[in-house]
Amino acid sequence: MNKDQVKGKAKDIGGKIQEEVGKVVGSNKQQAEGLAKQAEGKLQEKAGDAKEVIKDRGNR
Numbered sequence: 001m002n003k004d005q006v007k008g009k010a011k012d013i014g015g016k017i018q019e020e021v022g023k024v025v026g027s028n029k030q031q032a033e034g035l036a037k038q039a040e041g042k043l044q045e046k047a048g049d050a051k052e053v054i055k056d057r058g059n060r
Helices: 003-025 028-058
Strands: none
Touching: 003 028
16 A cells, blocks of 8 residues: 555545535535545545556566
8 A cells, every 4th residue: 555545545534524514514615625525535546556556567
């Protein structure tokens, strides 16, 4: 696991929390920001996955 995977997962989880808080308090802005963080986190996590694949192929 690399730092992009870890940071991406953390952003995804943080975004989910922010989205839920937005729902509870009735803030569409908070919900939208939470969804954006989730998308960013998933992208970063996928970039980390790709780096792992490349690293693994280089070690063959």
